[in-house]
Amino acid sequence: MRYSIAVMPGDGTGPEVINEGLKVLDAAAARAGFSYELTHYDFGGARYLRTGETLPDSAISELGAHDAILLGAIGHPEVKPGVLELGILLKARFALDLYINLRPVKLFPGVETPIKDKGPKEIDFVVVRENTEGLYASTGGFLKKGTPDEIAVQDSINTRKGVERCIRYAYDYALRDDRHNQLTLVGKTNVLTFAWDLWWRAFNEVGDADYPKVRREYAHVDATCMWFVKNPEWFDVIVTDNMFGDIITDLGAMIQGGMGVAAGGNLHPGKIGMFEPIGGSAPKYTGQNVINPLAAIGAVQMMLDYLGERDAAGWVEKGIINAVSKMQSLNAGHMGMGTDEVGDLVAKFVANKG
Ligand code: IPM
Numbered sequence: 001m002r003y004s005i006a007v008m009p010g011d012g013t014g015p016e017v018i019n020e021g022l023k024v025l026d027a028a029a030a031r032a033g034f035s036y037e038l039t040h041y042d043f044g045g046a047r048y049l050r051t052g053e054t055l056p057d058s059a060i061s062e063l064g065a066h067d068a069i070l071l072g073a074i075g076h077p078e079v080k081p082g083v084l085e086l087g088i089l090l091k092a093r094f095a096l097d098l099y100i101n102l103r104p105v106k107l108f109p110g111v112e113t114p115i116k117d118k119g120p121k122e123i124d125f126v127v128v129r130e131n132t133e134g135l136y137a138s139t140g141g142f143l144k145k146g147t148p149d150e151i152a153v154q155d156s157i158n159t160r161k162g163v164e165r166c167i168r169y170a171y172d173y174a175l176r177d178d179r180h181n182q183l184t185l186v187g188k189t190n191v192l193t194f195a196w197d198l199w200w201r202a203f204n205e206v207g208d209a210d211y212p213k214v215r216r217e218y219a220h221v222d223a224t225c226m227w228f229v230k231n232p233e234w235f236d237v238i239v240t241d242n243m244f245g246d247i248i249t250d251l252g253a254m255i256q257g258g259m260g261v262a263a264g265g266n267l268h269p270g271k272i273g274m275f276e277p278i279g280g281s282a283p284k285y286t287g288q289n290v291i292n293p294l295a296a297i298g299a300v301q302m303m304l305d306y307l308g309e310r311d312a313a314g315w316v317e318k319g320i321i322n323a324v325s326k327m328q329s330l331n332a333g334h335m336g337m338g339t340d341e342v343g344d345l346v347a348k349f350v351a352n353k354g
């Protein structure tokens with residue numbers, strides 16, 4: 001197999017962590033026997049400040065022609081908040097119709113969690129977040145803006161098609177051999193009675209018709225936050241809408257050990273996926289070789305899995321676990337080794353058939 005991969009290192013420490021991810025990709029390819037072609041794109045804050053361009057339409061079609069996109073980090077201290085998030089990240093999600101945001105929450109052995117008495121056995125679930133609708137669809141508007149009678153409306157868009165394709169992906173995921181065939185719908189059926197009525201019906205109709213082997217559960221989103229902390233072992237695969245998914249996956253990232261290890265994928269299954277460490281650009285650490293690249297390496301792992309290179313993804317995961325066991329801490333500046341050494345460690349582990 002030969003894959004075409006677009007690389008967008010982005011801002012801040014993005015390029016450093018992507019370098020390490022690419023080292024690991026190289027080692028995985030050599031061992032698994034696939035090849036790939038990289039195309040680099042310099043979209044991000046620096047380019048925006050230079051040219052005023054975020055992610056032009058012409059780039060969307062170019063990016064969309066790849067099998068996958070590997071993204072470092074978007075965010076620049078001199079750019080007003082929102083410009084790059086909307087102009088690059090959300091634009092790519094919408095324009096490429098990346099309707100799934102996949103966020104594994106997995107505590108690796110040796111990683112510290114703030115949750116007392118819980119370990120890798122208890123913290124291992126996946127959140128499937130709808131990624132193109134809900135409150136993120138950006139419909140609504142102002143009435144009497146700037147007056148004391150001002151009204152702001154922000155609609156939550158839930159289409160049967162959009163909800164159903166997301167739910168189907170989550171059911172399929174629950175049937176994977178590395179999952180336990182349980183799918184929890186996380187919503188707010190008790191209050192948001194239009195949106196969650198549609199989700200509830202789609203969830204049950206699709207489950208009844210096509211997924212008899214998947215055990216169905218339901219939890220309200222507020223209670224879910226409580227269970228993440230109290231009983232994370234209750235979850236296997238979760239499916240939820242865009243806004244709820246955004247919120248609960250930050251909580252998920254914390255219980256799996258923080259931003260140093262958390263990765264995510266934005267997918268249009270069967271077409272293209274964009275993978276990223278979710279920690280941001282961490283500008284104050286830029287160029288110091290102190291940032292933790294494991295989340296970016298985790299993004300490469302997810303990309304390999306998405307491409308169907310599941311053995312290679314498994315090696316990378318083992319390589320990450322091995323690196324964790326040798327690092328002093330997962331926090332930037334306290335790892336006991338440099339960014340490049342962490343990448344070398346994982347790449348070597350993958351290459352040496354560890
Ligand atoms: C995420 C981020 C984005 C989101 C922001 C940066 C637009 O928080 O990927 O979870 O809200 O989806």
Ligand code: MN
Pocket residue numbers: 246247250
């Ligand atoms: Mn978020």
